[in-house]
Amino acid sequence: MRQANAATTAPSRPRVPALDRDALELIAQRILRGAMHHGSSGHARIIYPGAAGPLGADIDGLEGFARTFLLAGFAVSGARGGDPLGCLDWYAEGLLAGTDARSAERWPRLDEHPQAKVEAASLAFALDMTRPWLWDRLDARQQQQVVDYLAPAVGDDTYPQINWVWFRLVVQTFLASVGGPSSESEMRADLATHDSFVKANGWLSDGEERAFDHYGGWALHTFPALWARMEGARDLAAERAGVDVQRLDRYLDDELVLVGADGSPLIQGRSLSYRFAAAAPFWAGILSGVPSHAPGLLRRAATGIVGHFAERDVPGEDGVLPVGWHDAWPPLAQAYTGPGSPYWASKGLMGLMLPADHEAWIAPEQPLPIERADTVRAITAPGWLVSGTVADGIVRVINHGTDHSVEGALVGDSPLYARLGYSTTTFPLLDEESWRSPLDQTVAFVDADGVATHRAGFRSLGVAVERSGPVDVGIAGSVVTAHWLDADARQQHHGSGYTGQATVAGVITVVSIVRGPWEARLVRVDSIADDRIRALRVSGWPISAATHGSTDERDGAVAVQAAGLRSSIACDGAEAGVARVEDASPLGPHSSVPFALLPVGAGEWHLLTVELSSSGSEPAASRAAVNFAKGSGQPGSLVWPDGVVTDTSLSTYLPGLDTRPPGETSAQGRATYPPMEEK
Structure with missing residues (x-):
């Protein structure tokens, strides 16, 4: 089992002195x-x-x-x-x-x-x-x-x-x-x-x-x-x-x-x-x-x-x-x-x-x-899971409740509100394309041109923290009516997402289990409503710096290191890669986003490990392993990249979660589309 060093290395982002x-x-x-x-x-x-x-x-x-x-x-x-x-x-x-x-x-x-x-x-x-x-x-x-x-x-x-x-x-x-x-x-x-x-x-x-x-x-x-x-x-x-x-x-x-x-x-x-x-x-x-x-x-x-x-x-x-x-x-x-x-x-x-x-x-x-201890906290009102790690001083928020919209609205994602993750060291990408086709910290359908769906208007399943063995883990989830948006020509730019004509692509359930620098992200396509879908794209934390930094890709995993940070995503059987974006962040002109492409099979759960930490010597992306409880569609135990094992009962903390077992088809049946074409 790989040992991820993000939680044990010396701090790479020193404590800022308080001012008098x-x-x-x-x-x-x-x-x-x-x-x-x-x-x-x-x-x-x-x-x-x-x-x-x-x-x-x-x-x-x-x-x-x-x-x-x-x-x-x-x-x-x-x-x-x-x-x-x-x-x-x-x-x-x-x-x-x-x-x-x-x-x-x-x-x-x-x-x-x-x-x-x-x-x-x-x-x-x-x-x-x-x-x-x-x-x-x-x-x-x-x-x-x-x-x-x-x-x-x-x-x-x-x-x-x-x-x-x-x-x-x-x-x-x-x-x-x-x-x-x-x-x-x-x-x-x-x-x-x-x-x-x-x-x-x-x-x-x-x-x-x-x-x-x-x-x-x-x-x-x-x-x-x-x-x-x-x-x-x-x-x-x-x-x-x-x-x-x-x-x-x-x-x-x-x-x-x-x-x-x-x-x-x-x-x-x-x-x-x-x-x-x-x-x-x-x-x-x-x-x-x-x-x-x-x-x-x-x-x-x-x-x-x-x-x-x-x-x-x-x-x-x-x-x-x-x-x-x-x-x-x-x-x-x-x-x-x-x-x-x-x-x-x-x-x-x-x-x-x-x-x-x-x-x-x-x-x-x-x-x-x-500065005192690693933190896992559920903040109910905004639907946030907070994970802070002493080793690198980074605070991460996994977001299943905030979008600057209302449940059921089919509008564009605001990069400032609707991303799955925010932190104290990364900036959501804010170039024009990121407002129209979400990239960083998303779970989205993509079409043959790589255009991504939006998640705004999702239904939150709740947030909670569970004590599992010697550690706390955060649990949150949401159900997304994923939709493409043909954006209106004129936009307000007050911070909320774009308006326009929406086309529903399908429904996706996303569950996050959080501990330390890692998120175990469980993703399932519940239904498919548009035959333009070519893949399911799951993306991680954006890193922005003076250079794109180093990249390591292998076996369905990819890690990016730059500006003293490490961002990775891993999933067995996925096609992993890194998206490069220019002039999209005030933290640096070059941004890199690790992602994984998955086949679109309705009813099938996928486990991805998403990480943000300080730079370390680990050459490839860390990954978690999950054992699904037979017949429930829920993980009975989760093996984290550092070897710690936790048990999680999702239905206890996310009562609105549909827990169909893996492989069970939706009412619209299974469907698998060819991989996204390179453009």
Whole structure:
């Protein structure tokens, strides 16, 4: 039996050091200096280098101002009015120029452009937290000018019923505190809408869809924590303080396991160019005084995420955060992304609200979950199995519940949401072809041209963790109505998958059993509905780097090594290979995806071993072995690549699973098509 060394080698991705308050302050000052450098003459607009965003230059300038003004608010309030850069006076001048309807630098009003509603919330937060040093120093006419600018938030029922409800609520809360117009009924309605997003264990979806991503943390959990501290929120916040803190506390229990030892947050979901905004919920936990997580642990998570980017010179000395990840990578933008958008990263520096003598800076640092022990966790709401390994510091998520859609919808897969796997070290491929024909981390039918089906709208079978012998294993599954998509010519590019005309190809059941760096992926074709199918393609983790790296193929197995990572897939009797893709990831220009091609026989189970680990000396892909329990279609025991044996009863944890025995035909019978033609 081969011994896989991924779980036993020395770490290849070193622990990122946590940053102290002084280091965060230096990063904030770098960003604020850059903001003032790129400000307009009246300071109302901050225009960063690069092409104008799709929402126009007026919005770009407002975003640049509002999102960095929020950072100034954190820094000045935490320093109890200390302002070594003198930035608060600078922003006050810009505030008055932007809200002056006669100014050449006037901002779009809230009733003129929807994005102004978003930015108004950052203005309101910053004004509230710097009240003694900015707002109280404005004269009555100036204050009224700002109130007039924010006032259209009252009575406006066009705010989308997603995280945007907080933008109206925050603005009205500030207005109420300064004697401006407000509506308590609207504020209560927005809170009720927020409560409708609540899912299991403190998680919140961003609206009605299965939209689970960083917005749950940097918006839906962070906004309540900041809002509760606003002067105008006192009465409403008191009514719900306990429940909001309880939800955040439980959410953080899961969120903490999603941070890699190198400080990288999970790379999944839209707006990833906000980068270290992913640290915000950990600061929110400290601000809210969550009872179950020590400040030293939450500080470690938050500063570790900021440190991940700081070690890679993000932001640079010029204080600029280009659209991208570690470096500029424009394709990471969504339809709403402009050069000022990435500065919502300011939320990741929210800890500066905490003064230097706060317990959070004094408490002993505690290690992250990934630094203490290997982790297997089931997160119910998004349908994720989490596997983190201490040896390489990598956190992996196997996804059987999130697609930014709803069950039964026949739409395109979003690479950001609907892939089978996400991690802290790999990026879903984001080239145009990957939106139209999914490649990485998929189980799909392919036609003669290699065009793949989509899985969005799948039915989740659940997620669970089982103790088997001396180890824990994760179990999850989903049933996919696989469909081709003839995509519409125009797409929104808001993060969700493409729309278009769908053609059903068949039904596929996928079950994942997870332990350490491995996933034992059980795949079965349940039915076939289209004779264009030429093969079933199962693919693994994408690795992106400066080069394609080394490849080893043999006996139905293939492994790729590059950038200190190893990605492999293995299946007895499969035709294994590696797909090469260019310019599809911000982690490197060359991406490699291992895959296996299988014959399409309805009713037949296939076992594939999918691995992501640090680079090792193992020459070929590792594989697991499974013994099917006679007559059940379920594995009675699973032999992992390192020799550990576990027993798993799938029906116990996935009660909706159809457990026909191997080889039993579907109602549409068996069908096998010739191999995919090379093109």
